[in-house]
Structure formats: structure tokens, C-alpha cells
Amino acid sequence: MSYEVKSLNEECGIFGIWGHPDAARVTYFGLHSLQHRGQEGAGIVANEDGTLRRHRGHGLLAEVFQDETYMEMLAGSSAIGHVRYSTSSKNTLNNIQPFLFEFHDGQVALAHNGNLTNAKSLRRMLEEDGTIFHSTSDTEILMHLIRKSTKETFIEKLKEALNVVKGAFAYLLMNETQMVAALDPNGFRPLTIGQMTNGAYVVASETCALEVSGAKFICDVKPGEIVIIDDNGYRIERYTDDVQYAICSMEYVYFARPDSNIAGINVHSARKKTGSNLAKEAPVEADMVIGVPNSSLSAASGYAETSGIPYEMGLVKNQYVARTFIQPTQELREQGVRMKLSAVRGVVEGKKVIMVDDSIVRGTTSKRIVQLLKEAGAKEVHVRIASPPLKYPSFYGIDIQTRNELIAANHTVEEIREWIGADSLYYLSEQGLIDGIGLDFDAPYSGLCMAHFNGDYPTKLYDYEESYLKSLEETTFFLDE
Template sequence: MSAELEDIHEECGLFGVWGHPDAARLTYFGLHALQHRGQEGAGIVTNDHGRLIGHRGLGLLTQVFSDEQEFSRLSGEHAVGHVRYATAGSKSVDNIQPFLFRFHDGDVALCHNGNLTNCVSLRTELEDEGAIFRSDSDTEVLMHLIRRSSQSDFMGQLKESLNIVHGGFAYLLMTEHALIGALDPNGFRPLSLGRMTNGAYVLASETCALDTVGAQLVRNIGPGEIIIVDDSGYRIEQYTDKTQLAICSMEFIYFARPDSNIYGINVHSARKRMGKRLAQEHPVDADMVIGVPNSSLSAASGYAEESGLPNEMGLIKNQYVARTFIQPTQELREQGVRMKLSAVRGVVEGKKVAIIDDSIVRGTTSKRIVRLLREAGAAEVHMLISSPPLKYPCFYGIDISTTKELIAAKKSVDEMRDYIGADSLGFLSLDGLVDSIGMHEDAPYGGLCVAYFNGDYPTALDDYERDFLRSLTPDDRTRLTEYARETSRYADNEYRVQPAYGPTA
């Protein structure tokens, strides 16, 4: 992940396996491949002949599962696991997943990737009806809905509940008899099915986890789909036909590992195409191209290849600096940046540098990177971003909840350039992003969610809508309201809950 994008996070990674003799250890390896999706906590629940056993804790996977005895206790041939970064819920072990529920008619494990937009309303309603929550995570809401459903069987209860929750979600559930995955009607979060040589099935947030455990990709789980894996194999069912693919474009820009494939598109290749398109849209007079480690390196190679400039290693990232490093003073904050990134004076001194990063969030890190390069003797620093300006918050599983956090929501490109101190600043266009990723042409924005860039949300914002509108200036609110009514590619889509931009009370 690039230096700037370390400021924002995606919620978590999911991994599940059915039918492997060492399910817990396999799940550990799968989660290790997904550690970039969440570093706050981790957990694994196994199924040993219908008996569910779990262990979870705060910290990295290696810290939570540091004792070999944990694996001997987590026996069974089936398992689900989770690595977490919180977008909803405080940093507490009570919020670490998978959640393990014990009922008189059988145990259930549940974990979730994403964020529910109507969680607050549902939770309030459930509490008023007598529900008692063990955590403050939005994940737990689904299980309360399942237990209150009037449907006669578990699958009917699950389908009914999935039609009540809104927003972005990829769920993994494990009962005594099956491993179940479910994706929201827009498919905001990726989920893939793989099969191992011994016949075991694996579900994972990214295909890199399938590769790690030696599983062959079978298929991607689509919007509105439920997959049920049991001893007889797997089957796919739909819980809704009101679907519209809008996978989070951030997965391609920086969340997913470069060796992952999303709907058949390799992430590294997509990022490289973003860099090539960026070079076409924003050529600069420079001596070299430098990528900000790590996720911007693919885009940098594309920019260098298209522009004919050498791709140099002008920034070095220290891979051993803890992400939780706390800097109580400005002086120590500056030192923290130097601990994470170092400019290579022997490479950049006296040179005109084109620096490639995948986004600008608050702008503070970009400003420090420009300063590092200038202190190392760079003659010119041109900042080039392989995505459009981040102007709007995400409500589907990324912790950007207000526009005030985003520098592009408050400043023009020229003002941002002046703030970070670069000689020039250029962003990839929205069309350039969509074309570079190359998703489904028959879906709005090629099947991507790009609301962070243009405010065109594919769903209603539910509990977030009022605060979001209040965070906008009157001009922005008017413009977005008109955009939603007249220009939105979702405006005539029957699957989009209307209105996304109503008047504030």
C-alpha cells in the first residue's frame, strides 16, 4: 500500500475451507495472504464433526496465533477465518471475528467484509424489540435478523435477512453442516471460490489466498448470490434478482494484492494500464519515474513504459516500521515519515522526478514525500496520481466517512499542488480509470463503484445520508442533487433505491 493510502483502510479479509484435514492451519495460511486487508485483529473458527471451536484476538495473525497449541485445539476439517480493520465498531476483542453463536438448534460462525448503510436503524429497531448485542460491530445485526425470521429453515431465514440489510457485504457463515458465502446486490467486495487437489473447497476475499494454499479458481461469487458448500459439493442460489455490479474501484487501485485477479482481471496489469493512461493524459518533462512503494510500483512501471522514461528506485520503504507508530509531536511525526520512507539521494539529486502515487487522501503524506525528495536534491518534483481525485466518502467498507477528511473535496488541483509543494500535479481521469481496469462494458462505469470520485452512489445512503448532505456546501448539495436526477448512470436503474440525495430535515 502506498504511503498516502496508508491513511485509509478497507475493512477485512475472509477465508473459509470445507473438507481439509488441517483446516485451521490452512485457514491461517490463507489469512496470512490477506493480512494487508486488516491488521487490527484475527480469528479462526473450526468445525469438528458439528462442534464449532474458535480463537480470536487483537493484533497481527502471527501474534494472535503464536502458540502451536492453538492449532491442536482448533481441530476439524472445516473452518472460517477473518482479519479485521474496523470501519464500524471500536477496537475491542469483542469486535474481532468470526463471531461464534451458540443456539439450542446448532452453532453458527459469522464474519463480514464491508459496511452496512442501514445498521444504526436496524440495530435500534432490534434493541427496541429486546435484542442484546455482544459487540458494536455491524456484522452482528445479520444474526439477529436470522433468528427473528419467520422462515422455516436456515437458508430461508438467511435469504430474508440479506434482503433487509443494505450496503456493502461479503459474508461467510459456517454451520454444523455447511460453509456459506453471500455477496451484496452490487458486489462491492470480491469473493472467490477455489478447489484444492484433495477436493476441499475454499472461499476467499482475494485469489492470492487461493494461490497461497494451492487452490484452483472455480468461479467468482456474483452480486446477490449465495454459495453453499457442504459434503456433497457446492451450489449457487440467488437471494435477489435486483442486482447491479458495482465492485469497489479501490480494490483495483490499491487494496488488492497485485497478484490477485478480480473478475478475471489481474490487479497488477490493471494498475500498469492506469500508469500508461496517466502518461498519455499527463506527460511531464522529467528525467525519471519513481513509484511510491508499494502498490504504486505497478502504475509507475506503466507510466515509465509509456513515456519512455527510466523507472528508478528513488524511494525506499522500511518494511519493518509498525503501522501503529504513534507520533505525539510534529517533529516526531516528520521523523515517522522518514522511518517509513527514505529518498535515495544518489538517484534523485539534481534530477527532474515524476513521482507516481495511487491517491491523495488528506495530502499531508504527499506533502512530506515531496519535501523528502527536495531535501535529497531533486531539481523538480512532479506528482502524478493513478486515480481521479478522492472527493466523496465511502459508505460500503472504507473508513472515509466525511468529505472534510479529503483534500480534493476542499481544494482545486492547483491549490492541492501548492499545498503539497510539487512543481505539477496530475490525476488520472475517471474515464481513464474505467478504461484501464476494463470491467464489464454493459454495466454503469464498467461494473465499478466510482462514487468516491464523482458522488454517483449506486445505492441509497440510508443512515449516512443526512450527515453526508450536511457535510456538503450548499453549492455541492445542489450540484449532486441535479447530478443524481439528470446525469447519474444509476438514475434510471430500478435496482437503485431512491432518492440518494433528498432534502435534509
């Protein structure tokens, strides 16, 4: 039995700016630094003297905005933007954000990073009450809740709506007079505030986007907070005090750029420390340490430094291969892997190699990389994973919805090792990951969400509860019989 390559994908990245004469272009640069968070669609809404205009489309940011006339159309001193990876909704134009709503009393733009766990129930309730949806995205739900609120001001309506939606959300909204950022009560996804030298305020999913836009870091948006930005500056308010940190651990392991800081922790440094912990937990005699490009390079350097084994570039990634390579035959699929990744024969031939990777999802990619290394002459390939086994689905914005997609949920480490063809396989322990990241919040797992690894979800699962419990009783066989 053969399986298509399965990789982890995060839902999206958001960026906004208030008070810059070329806001849309700055937003473009900010989104470009967040492109790793979503490659299926992109959009920007600009605010010119209270009039909101939008352009959006399928594909990478550069593809969506390849025509300069789009930027000329998006004149204005404020803007919000979005790069998208579809998780629970279809990749149609109507689902590409930011959404732009036209009401009799004004316009509102909305962008969202995350996934609502009670979206189906809320949508059903709203539709039964006469609401008409224009997308299948859970993002649209927030705006309908705002419009149905009987509170007096927009901020009061928003606060009420934020207490109704559940799950993971980093929202960015803009109307004629203000831009508002909001984070869920657990802070699953990163969201940060900065300021440029000309006084313009910036909101972004990661601090790397602040650096690109030339903004100086002000603060992270904390769980349960909303940040209101207008021509008078910014202010922070709370919509709930029922908060507890549960930052998605996979942000540090895989999703975020290594030059970003999340909750004051540099991502590269966290990955390097997890690699160091991995070397302490799983030493092995070898000639070299190599990392799987690109997200595993930091962990590999940490492993090499602690173990004293030289770090080498044994794998090279072709940066110019299209992000998706799906072919109709197994032979062509394997050729696609070779186009994306190459083993350096002159480095690995005749050597005992430690291959460090950040995670194993289905195991298909790991199996092919081990095969590449051995075909290039590697004498032994010892696989070390800088995170615990992924055994449980995510309901907070990552496209893993069932245990059937996860090889570690159905097989032992030894079974996985044998199937991928490694000479040894070891995963980092949960405590090794927690200590490596180094958060220190007064919360379970020091403020991390570790549900992918141990099934300890920090919130109720609402609409997903029944299917999740059913999945725990099912067994799926991935491996060749």
C-alpha cells in the same frame, strides 16, 4: 496547522475452507495472504465433527496465533477466518470476528467484509424488539435477522435476512453441516471460490489467498448469489435478482494485492494500464519515473513504459517498521515518516523526477514524500496520481466517512500542488481509470463504483443520507493559513 497522516484502510479479509484435515492451519495461511486487508485483529473458527471452536485476538495474525496451542485447539476439517480493520465500530475484543453464536439448536460462525448502510436503523429496530447485542459491529445484525425469520430452513432464513440488510457485504457463515458465502447485490467487495487437489473447497476475499492455499480457481461469487458448501460439494443459489455490478474501484487502485484477479481482471495489469493512461494524459519532461511503495509501483511502471522515461527506484520502504507510528510531537512524527520511507539520494539527486502515487487522501503523506525527495537533491518533483481526486466519503467499508477528511473535496488541484510542494500535479481522469481497469459489465462506469470520485452512489445511503447531504454544505480548511 498540522495533521496526522491519514491513509486508506479497508475493513477486512475473509477466508474459509471445507473438507481439509488441517483446516485451521490452511485458514491461517490464507488469512496471512489477506493481512493487507486488516491488521487490527484476527480470528479463526474451526469445525470438528459439528463442534465449533474459536480463537481471536488483537493485532496481526502472527501475534494472535503465536502460541501453537491455539492451532492444536482448533482441530477440525472445516474453518473460517477473518482479519480486521475497524471502520465504523470500536476495536474491542467483542468486535473481532469471526463471531461465534451459541444457540439451543446449534452453533453458527459469521464473518463479514463491508459496511451496512442501514445498520443503525436495523439495530434500533431489533433492540426495541428485545434483541441483545454483544458487539457494536454491524456484522452481528445479520445473525439476529436470521434468528427472527419464520422461514423453515437456515438457507431460507439467510436469504430473507440478506434482502433486509443494505450496503456492501461479503459474508461467510459456517454451522455444523455447511459453509455459506454470500455477496451483496452490487458486488462491492471481491469474493472467490476455489478447490484444492484433495477436494476441499476454499472461499476467500481475493484470489491471492487461493494461490497460497494451493486451491484452483473455480468462480467469483456474483452479486446477489449465495454459495452453499457441504460434504456433497457446492451449489449456487440466488437471494435476489435485483442486481447491478458496482465493484469498488479502490480495490483495483489500492486495496487488493497485485497478484489477485477481481472479476477476471488482474490487479497489477489494471494498475499498470492506469499508469499508462496517466502518461498519455499528463506527459512531462523528466529524467525518471518513481513509484511510491508499494501499491503505486505497478502504475509507475506503466507510466514509464508508455512515456519512454526510465523507471528508477527512487524511494525505498522499510518493511519492518510497525504499521502504526504515532508520536506526540511534529518532529517525532516526521521522523516516523523517514523510518518508513527513504529517498535514494544517489538516484534522484540533481534529477527531474515524476513521482507516481495511487491516491491523495489528506495530502500530508504526499507533502512529506515530496519534501524527502527534494531534501535528497531532486531538482524537480512532478506528482502524478493514478486515480481521480478523492472528493466523496465511502459508506461501503472504507474508513472515509466525511468530506472533511479529503483534501480534494475542499481545495483545487493547484492549491493542493502548492501545499504539497510539487512542481506539477495531475490526477488521472475518471474515464482513464475506467478504461485502465477494463471491466465490461452492462452497468454504469462499466461495473465500477466511482462514488469516491464523483459522488454517484449506486445505492441509497439510508442511515448516512442526512449527514452526507449536510456535509456537502460544509467547508473545511486543511491547509496552513
